[in-house]
Amino acid sequence: MTVGTHGESSVNPPAGGASRADGPGPEGLVQVAAKIRDAVESVIEGKPQAVRLALTVLLAEGHLLIEDVPGVGKTMLAKALARSIDCSVRRVQFTPDLLPSDITGVSAYNQERREFEFKPGPVFANIVVGDEINRASPKTQSALLECMEERQVTVDGVTYGLQAPFMVIATQNPVEMEGTYPLPEAQRDRFTARISMGYPDQAAELEMLDVHGRSSPLDRLRPVADAADVRSLVGVVHRVHMAAGVRQYAVDLITATRNHPDLRLGASPRATLQLVRAARAYAALDDRDYVVPDDLQALAVPVLAHRLLPTAEAQIERRLPEQVVTDLVGRLPVPGPRR
Incomplete structure (x- = not known):
């Protein structure tokens, strides 16, 4: 799924939000x-x-x-x-x-x-x-x-x-x-x-x-x-905006792993924090100062799958955590446009 699919409908840059001028030096983060x-x-x-x-x-x-x-x-x-x-x-x-x-x-x-x-x-x-x-x-x-x-x-x-x-x-x-x-x-x-x-x-x-x-x-x-460049880049990532609807989408995705019948161990609150931090970095690398749901979707499998433990039945049937996360990403409703 491309980044622009939900970008304009799900979240817009915050008024007065971070700009590329805040980047590390004249070249900026990108x-x-x-x-x-x-x-x-x-x-x-x-x-x-x-x-x-x-x-x-x-x-x-x-x-x-x-x-x-x-x-x-x-x-x-x-x-x-x-x-x-x-x-x-x-x-x-x-x-x-x-x-x-x-x-x-x-x-x-x-x-x-x-x-x-x-x-x-x-x-x-x-x-x-x-x-x-x-x-x-x-x-x-x-x-x-x-x-x-x-x-x-x-x-x-x-x-x-x-x-x-x-x-x-x-x-x-x-x-x-x-x-x-x-x-x-x-x-x-x-x-x-x-x-x-x-x-x-x-x-x-x-x-x-x-x-x-x-x-x-x-x-x-x-x-x-x-090292100083990396610290400056991290500072830019901290200023990337995440709208309330996108934050709720991240929490919904994590909660769904805890209730899935194929998993005996879902994602932890630490996983929620790291998914959000990674999404901010992913957005910044695309030269955006705001996160869209596509950022979370692109990172869901690499950030979440290794933390999840399948049930014995899922292991026997070879249903991998990666497949569970992909299924959840496909089923969960994406935040709509802000009114």
Whole structure:
């Protein structure tokens, strides 16, 4: 469904609302975001929607989960987005023997000072790339819960804040694969969106052979924005208007997941907040300072499906949460024009 389908009938720009002049510098949000998108797409061939969703999650101050089979570019997408922004980046390879302290950091005794000092872990970065997160134990996975939700880390009773922007980009293999642990529900709920790369089409794969055949394009990727730019972009997203009818539509969509007979666990209030934040970012990337229902519809599956748990009957009949969300989007009435 295109963005313009319900735009004029469902919501109009607020009087005196945010304009593009409020953007980060003379170029504005769309221009800066386009530079980041183009930089990532110079590495990731034929996946513009996946790149846009990743950028949407960044501007929504969220976290991204990339799930797919090995070899389709999950880690490459995470690295490309991280390298396109000139800020601190740390990568964590999740393995079965990884400990929570390997992520958050540890207090170590300093013999010279005769006192304990904190040695920060890789989570103290603007962008944390967690590779194959579901190969670590649930205990280690849970080390990310506090930092993903509260932007802080507590070690030995002392709390350390994390600098903005802060984003976790995690990759995982499908849970059916050997050596994987399913993510706890609490952690899945902290990821704003889950995307799948999928196999490239033939044209993109042929182009990939030319681009990646001799050397990795990641080696040539240079930052096109910095942390201050991202913080300014996030400020613009905060000013995107959402009419009362569109907010009610978001709540209706979330409520419908809690009452659906195929689901034993619906979407949480956190999911409502993250859907709204992502919709604001999605609208801003279209150079709009107001959200339309189409923004929510476009984001419903990637933002909601990974949080939902199907009933045993639905699993037997292979009714996936993605299908449930798509069905709800098709059935729920869309807000009408304001009178």
